[in-house]
Amino acid sequence: MLLGEENKVVFNYKGILSWVLDNIVTIIFVLFVLFGFMISKDIRMNYFLSELCDRLFRNSFLVLSLIIPVLAGLGLNFGIVIGAMCGQAAIALARYHGLGGMSGLLFCFVISFLLAVLCGYFTGKLYNKTRGQEMIAGLIAGFFANGVYQFIFLFMVGVIIKVPATHPLIMPNGIGVRMTVDLVPVENGGLKFALENMYKIPFVHALLVVALVALVILFIGYYLNKKRGEGYKNRPVSFGFNVLMCLLIASMAVYVMAAAPKLFGVSSNLNAIASNLNKESDLEAVKSELRAITSEISAIAANDDVIAPRLNAAVSDINDMIIPNLTPAKLNAVTSFIYATASDINTAAIVSSPNVMVSNFMQVRTVPVAVGLLIIGLCIFTSLIMRTKLGQDFRSVGQSQHIAEVSGINVDRTRIIATIISTVLAGWGQLIFIQSLGTLSTYSAHTQIGMFSVAALLVGGASTSRASVKNAIFGTILFNAMFIMSPTIGESLFGAAGLAEYFRTLMVYGVIGVALGLHVWKANKKNRIVVE
């Protein structure tokens, strides 16, 4: 009765206030990013979107791995750092044995899985022993595991496990793994960009596909809810809003694609040629490709008087400077020359674009499809598992351990399973992260994963007891937007881009602090004793 009355009051009089309080962290971040756009005129949309896209694909998996423990009542699992170390161990192992490509990736995923199951089991055991203090326990367990990790990587490798000192992974004195290890590019049979470069599509295409897929999912969900007799879950207003947003994004993507000058395609073709140029390339084939491109450019130049001089200059560059010099000896110089020409054509394309938006969107970097599919897969997995008996048990345990126990649910086991799943996913998330960076910073890549992922999830509107896929994705976007904007804001406000680092630290720990404070404040409010 008490609870009901309170809810009603909040709903009637303090609706907006309580909504603001519930979403204060998200609101602060949205304002921060908007503020950044307002005060800094020179931040280019294409740069912003490219960076954001890269970071989104790099970090989402890690943030998503936090959801299940939150739902199972374990709070924010700072212990994902342990999972990340498992992932890095797998990568180091693959690098040592020179594994790469598809098989190397599979090897990493399997090794990381096995290590993470083991570590997750023990972390879960620890969480069961430190009930109510799981977050602190996770944080400390992460530090402890880091110690063990360093002991293994700095000492055991070389002293106990014999390794050749000449291996590029090993320090010159033969003991320990190097601080930074460059991964072998996937073209040369390594792990660098192994997932990233599997299949890439332009940003606008990805935008269109995502919008359409989201639309289909929305309709399927609506239909399924109806068919399952859960029609009450369909809220017409939010459904309509979501459909409208999807349609808006899709039509924008279609418009950009239709309006974009063909020159963008030409420019990216040139870039592709340059990036694929190496000693083994078939130079004659490249030459004929370049000739085809020149005729394409000439055709466009004939129709557009404004940019015709630029394009003609580019054509003559290709014909006079590039093709004659395309010999193995001058490869490096030619490659950079091709890049320069491509950027010239790009500039021409921007000039000829109907508006700024189109040119901005066309310049965003390409999108790694394989990573995207993995992230979408994890989103679907997370939502599906919550529809199973196990997922319902997670929720029961998360809401009340006591009632779950009395109802006969094995609470300890359920919590351990949740921790294991989270740790395994974090390991895989770190694999994606490292292959996307291309270098393994052996002793630092994992250290801040826990803090940053937790902060991102909280920014998305999650709390220590409530989290969803939506929170994770939205949070990752917002949090990384803040990361990209902070140098610009520092530059415009104080004339020092270096302030960005302080901004970031302030925001990360501030967010976690505010979220934890709010959590305790709400819990106290709920438990406050009142005079009847």
Added chain:
Amino acid sequence: MKDTLLRFSNVSKNYYGNVVLENINFEVRAGEIHALIGENGAGKSTLMNVLFGMPVIHTTGGYEGDVLINGEKVDIKSPYEAMHAGIGMVHQEFMLIPGFTITENIKINREITLPNMVSRILGKRLETLDMIKMNTDARKALDTLDMGIEEFTLVAGLPVGHKQFIEIAREIDKSGIKILVFDEPTAVLTESEAHNLLNAIRRLSQLGIGIIFISHRLDEVIDVADRVTVLRDGQLVTTKEVKDTNAVEIAQLMIGRSVTIERVHSDKRKISDDIMLSVKGLRVGMPGEMVRGIDLEVRKGEIIGIGGLAGQGKLGIANGIMGTYPARGEVIFNGKPLKMNAPHLTIASGIAFVSEDRKGVGLLLNESIELNIAFTDMQINNGFLHKFAGFTIKNYREIRKHAERMIKDLDIRCKSSLQNTGSLSGGNQQKVCVARALTQKPQFIFVSEPTRGIDVGAKKLILDLLFKLNEEYGMTIVMTSSELAEMRSICDKIIIICNGTVAGVLTPDASDADFGLMMSGSRIRNAGDAALTDKGGI
């Protein structure tokens, strides 16, 4: 005669030699509503714990005697096994998850699932929930109870009455439910909600379910039950057909003890007509002991008893006035209004408090006896302190001297005044609490549950001590206790609290039936005893 569903045969239980159940023979028939009544500590909960196989029974050596269900001997080891044996319980504090829908609560850990591709490989736990079937089942259970509420409503925010019904719906949704226990089901309900509930209970009994109905409200028992069993001090007093008895008789059986009460008398006592403490409209938010508007007057030199069943609010009064729980209302002490929710000021005004929560509030368990005795006086009156070079320092010599006098006066059995209070026996701990209160030199003292957890010999000592304080120093005492007998031995009058309000005032020599009826808050008490109203009235 209908068949017997459940039978307790010569069931006894002791906790480390302390007998709490003795040779209980008790049976429940199919379709019967069997009321189980008794004072706090009479053994009702222990009997139910035996029935549900609670861990507390098995970790303390199990029980003697047999429990038979449908004539077969069973040995229930856990609440989960009890569920499978067809025994259900509607808890007093709800076992509901607020963030779940009604269906999810009804089906908790009994979810209906459908196999899918993954579950065929990785096991049953990954089967998909069949929400349609679950909702249908929940609907059926709710319909049985005539509840129109939608099964997919969230439980958070529902009225208490609805929550109770959801608990019942969960029990009847379990297949093969035979026996349903209602533990104080109406304690938290409004009158109309209680009425609905009793109707539902009747309907369930007509379905052939045997119902054990535990309640303090005798009028409800008379209203709904077929038979009634009275427990007192771990023994079964009687089992009667309700139609052969009445509330007065049941109340008498519930309270009545064979021991006679010895009143202590003294000529030296002085009770003045001055009102020392006057309380108006006191409301206290003490969880589980809510006080909902109490008026009270205490004269100088009196010993007042506050009685009532557990959970009715008697403990809230002293805690509210002392400020340990949030309180509202007007309290006038010695003609001056007391500020509420300010323990410091209340103590400073000359009121001392011996808390019922000896180990939580009453004592610093890891500190010495002498520090415990001096502590409040040091905090409030700056006693036992002296200044030295700008620092305030404890005056150890004074503390020691005073503590040793108290130890001698109150006969606290200890090795030395430096012994930690945590290692003392219950009776001696209580004496330390009293010593601490006396050190403040109060004019007025609240004593809550002074003899809880204390052996019989020590009980007498504590009561004698309180009486002596009143007799020799004229100290006014308000004593809150669950044990009627001890209040009847020293108090001038006894206020009975029921449902957070004053049910009435009785003299110590009022009859057992009067006490029983008043404590159970029976609404029929006006029907008979006229003598009751004569003695009442503040």
